[in-house]
Structures are given as C-alpha cells and as structure tokens.
Amino acid sequence: MSFLEIDNLSAFYGKAQALTDISITVQPGEIVAVVGPNGAGKSTLLDSIMGLVKTEGDIRLRGHSLVGRSSSEIVRSGVGYAPERFNLFPYMSVRDNLMVGAFTAREDIQSNLDIVHKLFPRLKEREGQETSTQSGGERQMVSFGRALMTSPELLLIDEPTIGLAPKICLEIAEVIRQLNSEYGLTVVITEQNANFALSLASRIYVLESGRMQTSGTEAELRNDKRLLDAYFGGH
Amino acid sequence: MGLRWFHYVLWGGLIAGMFLLPQVVSNGTMRTMIFANYLAIFAISWDVLSGRTGYVSFGHPFLIGIGAYTTAILTKRFDVPVEISIPIAVVCTMIAGLLVLLPALRIRGSYFALVTLAFMELLYQLVQVIRPDLTGGTRGMSGIQTLTRGASNGYYLSTALMLSVAVSMWLLMKTRLGTALAAIGMNEESVRGSGLSSTRLKAFAFLTSAFIAGLGGAFYVHYLGSLAPRALFDINFLFTIIVAALLGGTSTIVGPMIGAFFMTFLLEYLRPVLPGAERYFVYGAIALLLYMYQPKGLVELVRTGVLRLRKGGVA
Incomplete structure (x- = not known):
C-alpha cells in the first residue's frame, strides 16, 4: 500500500476546472516532485490534498480517504502544508506564525519548536520579528517551520525556491533532505525549477494545464531530451 | 503567552489612575469620560470582529441595539429586574451575532460590510414599525431604570465595565x-491550510464581539435611562466607533481605548467652536492625516515615542 495515493483527481474553482484526472502515488519516506509551468495546477494539487478546493476522484493517506474531510482533520491525520512564502501572516512575529501551526499538535509544541529551531537557528534568533520585514529565505523557513509545528508525517511544500537566490535554494534543498532522512518525513514538493526538483526527488510528475503529461524517475527524465526541451529548458 | 511584569504594572497603573481620577476632575469631565468608556467598549467589540478577523462590519449598532432594546423592553415593559434582563440581553445579542456570521461564511470585503449595514438599517426600521407599544416606535423609550446616580458612580461603573472588558480581551488575545x-x-486560506477551522474561529470572534456589544449596549441604556432609535442607529455613531478603533490602532486592545478617549474629548472640546455636525469634518480630517502618517494608529505613535525615549535614556 502506498503512503499517498491520488486517483483520477479533478479539481474545480467554481465552474472552472483546474485539474483533470491526476493520478499520483507516493511511497513512505519518498521525496516526490510535481513540476510544471505557472498555471499548471501544482498549487491546486496541494490545495486539493489539504481539502481546500472542491474535488472529484479519490485521495488516500495510508489507505484512508481524505475526500470530504475538513482541513483540520487532514492536518491531524499527519499532513503538513508549507505554502508559498507569500502565504504567511505578514504582521505577526515569527513565533506567532509558528504558533498558528501548533494548534493541531498541542502536546508536541515544545518538541516541535525545538526541531524547528534546530533546523533554522535564525528563526530562534528572530522570533519576535514581523515576517513582513524578513528576507525571502527567512520567510520560507517560517513557512516550513509552521508546517513542522503540526507534527506531520507527510510534508507538502509549495514552490520552495520561488524567487530565491541559488545559494538559498541549496540550503533549502539540504533542509528538505534532512527532513526526509533524519526525521523520516515523506515529502511532496511542487516546483517550476526543474533542476532543483531533479536533484532532490526520487520521482517526478510533470503537470501542464491541469493535466499529467508524464512521470518518471530522476534518471529517466534526465535522459528524455524531448521532455528536457519542453519542460526543463534543454538541460 | 508572552506576559511580562511591566504588562501587569502598566495595567495596574491604568486601573489605579482611572479609579483615582474622580478625585481630581470635575463632574462634567467625568460625564465625558463615561461616554468615552462606553465608546471604548464598543470600539473593542468592533475590533474583535473587524480589526482581528478582517470582516469589516458597518452594522455594529445592530448588535448594540439588540442588547439595549432587549434590556430596556424587559425592564420597562415587563418589570424584569436588571440582574436578569442584562444577561438575557447579552444572550440575545450573541444570537444576533450568529445571524451576522451567516453571510461571513460566504462573503467578505465590501459585500460583507454592506450586508452588515443592511442589518443595522433593518433593525432601525423594525423597531419603529413592529410593536411600537414595546419599542416606543420612532420616539424611542424614556424612563428606563438607571443603575447609578451621580456622575462619579456612573463613572466608576462604566470604568469597571470597560476595564474588565479590556483586560479580559487583552488576556484572550495573548493566547x-x-x-x-x-x-x-x-x-x-493559510489558517485553513494550517489545520484550523476558520468557521469555528469566526464564530468565536463574532460571538465574543456580540457579547461585548450586548453588554455595552445594555449597560449604556441603563446609564442613559432612555433610548432613541435615530441616535442609536445613526451613521455618525457607527463611524465614531469605527474611527475610534482605527485611529487608536486596530488589532490591539489599548488602541481602541486610546481612540475612544481621543475621539470623545476631541468632539467635546470642539463643541463650543463647532456645535453642529461640522465637528465630524474635523475628526474626519484628523483621522485621514493620522492614517496617512501612521496607519497603525495612535497606539503605534505612543509605542515608538516610548522606544525613542528609552533609547535616548540609554544613550
């Protein structure tokens, strides 16, 4: 049984269909990436897993369907969501941003906070700072931290490198690897930066215009010249 | 919770200062402060709903009106003691708060503001035409039982009420x-993505806001001893509440308090110079200037002033 199974998922914003017949499987302890250009439906896919948009089809976590469950139930079942860094609470301190994530895992607050501070010491140093005054990289750390405060087993990360300097992207990749290897988290990331995704994920799904174009392992996709030209800029 | 010793000292100092004030100020000033206290309660109530959650209400007098009318009708028409009528009024206002919540489950922004304005207008029209024998119709009600006699007693009661509301909300907001x-x-959206039920949180905010509005409305009508629908559902009253919260600083507790006192005394001191509605032009201009210079309100000006003084002191 896969850890996360998505079968024939379609998603809708009102009458507009944003995803069509998407199927994805994620094994326990795996890092999976979903790549595609702007408007491909990457964020919608994560929002669908979180129960934030209207969907058809099935989403199962450890064999149990998430469809029809509220976002808070989905988070309590072990799914953490790190949205794009622009989706923080800008006029709140770093600590308060993290505490919003702590609602669903009240008994683990201190241990989760210790993990967040160990991974991102800068957040401890600047816990009183408003996130609106932070750099892009720091905000991304807060976004990760808030998701980790929910005690997740599956971490969904939406475009972690968007608008960030290459050096920061490398740091973020390292943190994701650490979360996966040291803390045993299964990770699903969405990315426009295909090279970042290829360097990190064991399997990659390619989305375009709300439809699945192809999928494969990092090795398979690296050797597919047509795909590289179309989606990865010919690398 | 982030509570520090100086928080208690500041609140303690404020409480002590406000209760010692009747020893040094005139009865006229105390009466002005009574109005400031009630305006602070209404502004805190508005801020819990609109300042915190971003659901801007243009119909707050609807909630205040439910509280005021319920206790006024119960005491005046049915001889219900105030100890019973006020809690009933608060419960009725909370039920009304849930009515306001319903549109908030589907809409926000300017649409929500307009719907709440419609709630206020609806109640204004209803109290005039439905059972005027109970509500007093267009003329309202007079001879409502008062809880205190004399300016100082009214001041102590309103101050105790305002400070109880302020400290309770301050402690709540620290959680x-x-x-x-x-x-x-x-x-x-991010709140939902973090696993919190935004519906439950909104319901809590709306109920808390309604609780404070109902409590304030009920005590206010028992202070005035009369109720006039035209004054209660007046657009100027609504804007005074909103501007007090904005001017003082939203998403804070001290902000609406500062805003309420600033507004009340400003309007009072302008009265001899501008006796008519022109006074509202002046406060509008002040609000505009302040909002352009410091959108976080007077509380932020005070905070940055204190920080500068402390830095200057250290240097």
Whole structure:
C-alpha cells in the first residue's frame, strides 16, 4: 500500500476546472516532485490534498480517504502544508506564525519548536520579528517551520525556491533532505525549477494545464531530451 | 503567552489612575469620560470582529441595539429586574451575532460590510414599525431604570465595565486563540491550510464581539435611562466607533481605548467652536492625516515615542 495515493483527481474553482484526472502515488519516506509551468495546477494539487478546493476522484493517506474531510482533520491525520512564502501572516512575529501551526499538535509544541529551531537557528534568533520585514529565505523557513509545528508525517511544500537566490535554494534543498532522512518525513514538493526538483526527488510528475503529461524517475527524465526541451529548458 | 511584569504594572497603573481620577476632575469631565468608556467598549467589540478577523462590519449598532432594546423592553415593559434582563440581553445579542456570521461564511470585503449595514438599517426600521407599544416606535423609550446616580458612580461603573472588558480581551488575545483570530484577518486560506477551522474561529470572534456589544449596549441604556432609535442607529455613531478603533490602532486592545478617549474629548472640546455636525469634518480630517502618517494608529505613535525615549535614556 502506498503512503499517498491520488486517483483520477479533478479539481474545480467554481465552474472552472483546474485539474483533470491526476493520478499520483507516493511511497513512505519518498521525496516526490510535481513540476510544471505557472498555471499548471501544482498549487491546486496541494490545495486539493489539504481539502481546500472542491474535488472529484479519490485521495488516500495510508489507505484512508481524505475526500470530504475538513482541513483540520487532514492536518491531524499527519499532513503538513508549507505554502508559498507569500502565504504567511505578514504582521505577526515569527513565533506567532509558528504558533498558528501548533494548534493541531498541542502536546508536541515544545518538541516541535525545538526541531524547528534546530533546523533554522535564525528563526530562534528572530522570533519576535514581523515576517513582513524578513528576507525571502527567512520567510520560507517560517513557512516550513509552521508546517513542522503540526507534527506531520507527510510534508507538502509549495514552490520552495520561488524567487530565491541559488545559494538559498541549496540550503533549502539540504533542509528538505534532512527532513526526509533524519526525521523520516515523506515529502511532496511542487516546483517550476526543474533542476532543483531533479536533484532532490526520487520521482517526478510533470503537470501542464491541469493535466499529467508524464512521470518518471530522476534518471529517466534526465535522459528524455524531448521532455528536457519542453519542460526543463534543454538541460 | 508572552506576559511580562511591566504588562501587569502598566495595567495596574491604568486601573489605579482611572479609579483615582474622580478625585481630581470635575463632574462634567467625568460625564465625558463615561461616554468615552462606553465608546471604548464598543470600539473593542468592533475590533474583535473587524480589526482581528478582517470582516469589516458597518452594522455594529445592530448588535448594540439588540442588547439595549432587549434590556430596556424587559425592564420597562415587563418589570424584569436588571440582574436578569442584562444577561438575557447579552444572550440575545450573541444570537444576533450568529445571524451576522451567516453571510461571513460566504462573503467578505465590501459585500460583507454592506450586508452588515443592511442589518443595522433593518433593525432601525423594525423597531419603529413592529410593536411600537414595546419599542416606543420612532420616539424611542424614556424612563428606563438607571443603575447609578451621580456622575462619579456612573463613572466608576462604566470604568469597571470597560476595564474588565479590556483586560479580559487583552488576556484572550495573548493566547494562541487570539493569535489565530488575528491570522484569519491576514490570510484565511493559510489558517485553513494550517489545520484550523476558520468557521469555528469566526464564530468565536463574532460571538465574543456580540457579547461585548450586548453588554455595552445594555449597560449604556441603563446609564442613559432612555433610548432613541435615530441616535442609536445613526451613521455618525457607527463611524465614531469605527474611527475610534482605527485611529487608536486596530488589532490591539489599548488602541481602541486610546481612540475612544481621543475621539470623545476631541468632539467635546470642539463643541463650543463647532456645535453642529461640522465637528465630524474635523475628526474626519484628523483621522485621514493620522492614517496617512501612521496607519497603525495612535497606539503605534505612543509605542515608538516610548522606544525613542528609552533609547535616548540609554544613550
């Protein structure tokens, strides 16, 4: 049984269909990436897993369907969501941003906070700072931290490198690897930066215009010249 | 919770100062302060709903009116003691708060503001035409039982009420629940993505806001001893509440208090110079200037002033 199974998922914003017949499987302890250009439906896919948009089809976590469950139930079942860094609470301190994530895992607050501070010491140093005054990289750390405060087993990360300097992207990749290897988290990331995704994920799904174009392992996709030209800029 | 010793000292100092004030000020000033206290209660109530969650209400007098009318009718028409009528009024206002919540489950922004304005207008029209023998119709009600006699007693009661509301809300907002309420105002989608039920949080904010509005409305009508629908549902009254919260600083507790006192005394001191509605032009201009210079309100000006003084002192 896969850890996360998505079968024939379609998603809708009102009458507009944003995803069509998407199927994805994620094994326990795996890092999976979903790549595609702007408007491909990457964020919608994560929002669908979180129960934030209207969907058809099935989403199962450890064999149990998430469809029809509220976002808070989905988070309590072990799914953490790190949205794009622009989706923080800008006029709140770093600590308060993290505490919003702590609602669903009240008994683990201190241990989760210790993990967040160990991974991102800068957040401890600047816990009183408003996130609106932070750099892009720091905000991304807060976004990760808030998701980790929910005690997740599956971490969904939406475009972690968007608008960030290459050096920061490398740091973020390292943190994701650490979360996966040291803390045993299964990770699903969405990315426009295909090279970042290829360097990190064991399997990659390619989305375009709300439809699945192809999928494969990092090795398979690296050797597919047509795909590289179309989606990865010919690398 | 982030509570520090100086928080208690500041609140203690404020409480002591406000209760010692009748020893040094005139009865006229005390009467002005009574109005400031009630305006502060209404502004805090508005801020819990609108300042925190971002659901801007243009119909707050609807909630205040429910509280005021319920206790006024119960005491005046049915001889219900105030100890019973006020809690009933508060419960009725909370039920009304849930009515306001319903549109908030589907809409926000200017649409929500307009719907709440319609609630206020609806109640204004209803109290005039439905059972005027109970509501007093267009003329309202007079001879309502008062709780205190004399300016100083009225001042002590309103001060105790305002400070109880302020301290309770301040403590509440220091909890994670308070943090989550503020988060809704900044990014409701992210709140849901963090596993929180935005519906439950909104319901809590609306009920809390209605509780304070009902409590304030009920005590206010028992202070005035009369009730005039035209004054209660007046657009100027509504804007005075909103501007007090904005001017003082939203998403804070001290902000609406400062805003309420500033507004009340400003309007009072302008009265001899500008006896008519022109006074509202002046406060509008002040609000505009302040909002352009410091959108976080007077509380932020005070905070930065204190920080500068402390830095200067250290240097």
